[in-house]
Amino acid sequence: MIEFDDVTMTYADAADPAISGVSLHIGEGELCLVAGRTGAGKSTLLRAVNGLVPHFTGGRLRGRVTVAGRSTRDQPPREFADLVGVVGQDPLAGFTTDTVEEELAYGMEQLAVPAPVMRKRVEETLDLLGIAELRRRPLRTLSGGQQQRVAIGAVLTAHPKVLVLDEPTSALDPTAAEEVLAAITRLVHDLGVTVVVAEHRLERVVQYADRLVYLPGDGSVVTGTPAEVLTGAAVAPPVVELGRLAGWHPLPLSVRDARRLAAPLRTRLASVSPPPAATVEGPVLLRARQVVVRYGAVFAVRGVDLDLRAGTVTALMGRNGSGKSSLLWALQGSGPRQGGRVDVNGVDPGRRPAREARRLVGLVPQTASDLLYLETVDAECAQADQESGAVAGSCRALLDRLVPGIPGQRHPRDLSEGQRLALVLAVQLVAAPAVVLLDEPTRGLDYPGKKHFAAMVRQLAADGRGVVVATHDVEFVATAADRVVVMAEGSVVADGPTPEVVVASPAFAPQVAKVLDPLPWLTVDQVAAALDGTPA
Known part of the structure; x- marks a missing residue:
C-alpha cells in the first residue's frame, strides 16, 4: 500500500x-x-x-x-x-x-x-x-x-x-x-x-x-x-524494559504477556523490602477552599479543597473534561473562579495583577509554546528577566540548569518539545513562585525526555516548591509524583500517596504495577534497585 x-x-x-x-x-x-x-x-x-x-x-x-x-x-x-x-x-x-x-x-x-x-x-x-x-x-x-x-x-x-x-x-x-x-x-x-x-x-x-x-x-x-x-x-515501554531486565524471551509487549512470565520475578521480589513511601510533609504553600469554576450553566470545578505543600510533587489526574485545567487556572489566578478562596502566603493570586500573581504561582499551560512570542531563546530569557524584575541572566541560568546547551540565537519554535518546555518553565521560574503548576507537560516527550523532566520536577520540589502536574501519563506519575489527586466531574474523588491511589485504579496503574501485582513496585528503576540487593 x-x-x-x-x-x-x-x-x-x-x-x-x-x-x-x-x-x-x-x-x-x-x-x-x-x-x-x-x-x-x-x-x-x-x-x-x-x-x-x-x-x-x-x-x-x-x-x-x-x-x-x-x-x-x-x-x-x-x-x-x-x-x-x-x-x-x-x-x-x-x-x-x-x-x-x-x-x-x-x-x-x-x-x-x-x-x-x-x-x-x-x-x-x-x-x-x-x-x-x-x-x-x-x-x-x-x-x-x-x-x-x-x-x-x-x-x-x-x-x-x-x-x-x-x-x-x-x-x-x-x-x-x-x-x-x-x-x-x-x-x-x-x-x-x-x-x-x-x-x-x-x-x-x-x-x-x-x-x-x-x-x-x-x-x-x-x-x-x-x-x-x-x-x-x-526507546521502549516499561513492560519491555522490565522484560530486558528480567531476561525474558521473547520480549513481552503487553501486561498479559508479561504476567505469564513474571512469576519467578515476583517470587524474588516478595522477600525484598518494598520501596519507601514519600514522607515529605513541608509547610502548606497554597491553601484552596471551596473553589468553584463555572462556564455558563456547566460546572467545571465543584467546591474543591486542596492544600499544596513544600517539597511535594502532586499529580492531578482524571478523565478528559474532569476539570483539571480549570482548577489549575483558578489556582494561578488567571482563570475564572466563581466561588471559594485561594491563599498563598496570605495573598489570593486571583485578586492581584498578573505580574504579582506570577510571583506567587507559576503556570505552564498545555501548549507551552503559547507563552513564547519572541524571535530567539536569548530574547525570551531577557524579557522574562525584565518582567519578573530579576537580575539580567537569571532566566538563562535557570534554563542552562534545566537543559544545558540550547543555542541562544535559535528560534523557540525550532526547539524540540523538551527544550521548549524547559524554556517556558525557566521563564515562569525566574519570577520565583513558591508553587508551580504544569498542565500536561509530557506531551511530545519521548521516554528519555520524560525521565529527564521527572528529575527536573523532583529538583523543583527539593528546592522547597510545591509542584502540581496535571497529566494522563501514568508512567510519568509513577516516576515523579509523591501524591495523586483524582478528579471526576469537577470534584476530588481520590487523594493520597501515589502507590495507594494508582495501584488501586485499573485505569491509572502503571505497567510494572500491573505485571507485579500484588507487590508494591511501580517502576522498572525500583525493580532494578531491588534486584541489586538480591542474589542473582
Whole structure:
C-alpha cells in the first residue's frame, strides 16, 4: 500500500537530512507504529505519505513515495485527500468549522459525498468514537482529549484507505485512549485500512502493531516486528524494559504477556523490602477552599479543597473534561473562579495583577509554546528577566540548569518539545513562585525526555516548591509524583500517596504495577534497585 524507495529528505538550511536512504514497504491492512527519540524524523516520515513533505514544508526530497500506486512526486497533497487521512499533533490547528458535527461533515463536503451518505457516516463516526453527546458543541469549548477524538473522526468520515496519525493519544486519558485505539484496530481488522501512527507512549500502542518502524536519529530506519526491533531500541515501554531486565524471551509487549512470565520475578521480589513511601510533609504553600469554576450553566470545578505543600510533587489526574485545567487556572489566578478562596502566603493570586500573581504561582499551560512570542531563546530569557524584575541572566541560568546547551540565537519554535518546555518553565521560574503548576507537560516527550523532566520536577520540589502536574501519563506519575489527586466531574474523588491511589485504579496503574501485582513496585528503576540487593 505504501512504498518508500530510497527516500532522503533535507529541509532548507538544514545541515543534515531528516531521513536518509529510507526504503520501506507497508502492506495493506497493517497497523504500523513509528517510534524514535524526539526530533528523529517521525513527523517527516508521516508527512511524506501524502506529500506534505516536501510540497508544503519545502526542502529537497530524493527518491519516491507511492501510495496505492500513486506517487507524491507527481500529485500535490490535495489529490490524496480521498486516499490518505492525516491527523496532526495539534487538533485545534486543523479544524476549519465551529461545531463537532460540522467538522465531521466538512471533509466529505469537499469530496462531494452525497448528503444522505454524509448523514449516515457522521452518525457512525459519532458512535465509533463515543462523542455523540458532543455533536453540537463548539470545538473551542472541548477539552484537549475531546478535540483529539473529533480530529480523528473528521478524517474517518471520508473513509480513507490510509490513516496517518501523529501522537493520537497524547491528550487522552487512559480510558479514552483505549477507546480510540479500539476504534483504530477495528478499522484495521474489519475494513482493512492501513494505519501509520507515531506515538511516544508506546505502552499504549505497541501491542496492537503489526510492524514497528524505529528511527534511531541518524536518518535511517529499522523495521520489523515490535518484539524484534525493541530488543535493541533506545526507546521502549516499561513492560519491555522490565522484560530486558528480567531476561525474558521473547520480549513481552503487553501486561498479559508479561504476567505469564513474571512469576519467578515476583517470587524474588516478595522477600525484598518494598520501596519507601514519600514522607515529605513541608509547610502548606497554597491553601484552596471551596473553589468553584463555572462556564455558563456547566460546572467545571465543584467546591474543591486542596492544600499544596513544600517539597511535594502532586499529580492531578482524571478523565478528559474532569476539570483539571480549570482548577489549575483558578489556582494561578488567571482563570475564572466563581466561588471559594485561594491563599498563598496570605495573598489570593486571583485578586492581584498578573505580574504579582506570577510571583506567587507559576503556570505552564498545555501548549507551552503559547507563552513564547519572541524571535530567539536569548530574547525570551531577557524579557522574562525584565518582567519578573530579576537580575539580567537569571532566566538563562535557570534554563542552562534545566537543559544545558540550547543555542541562544535559535528560534523557540525550532526547539524540540523538551527544550521548549524547559524554556517556558525557566521563564515562569525566574519570577520565583513558591508553587508551580504544569498542565500536561509530557506531551511530545519521548521516554528519555520524560525521565529527564521527572528529575527536573523532583529538583523543583527539593528546592522547597510545591509542584502540581496535571497529566494522563501514568508512567510519568509513577516516576515523579509523591501524591495523586483524582478528579471526576469537577470534584476530588481520590487523594493520597501515589502507590495507594494508582495501584488501586485499573485505569491509572502503571505497567510494572500491573505485571507485579500484588507487590508494591511501580517502576522498572525500583525493580532494578531491588534486584541489586538480591542474589542473582
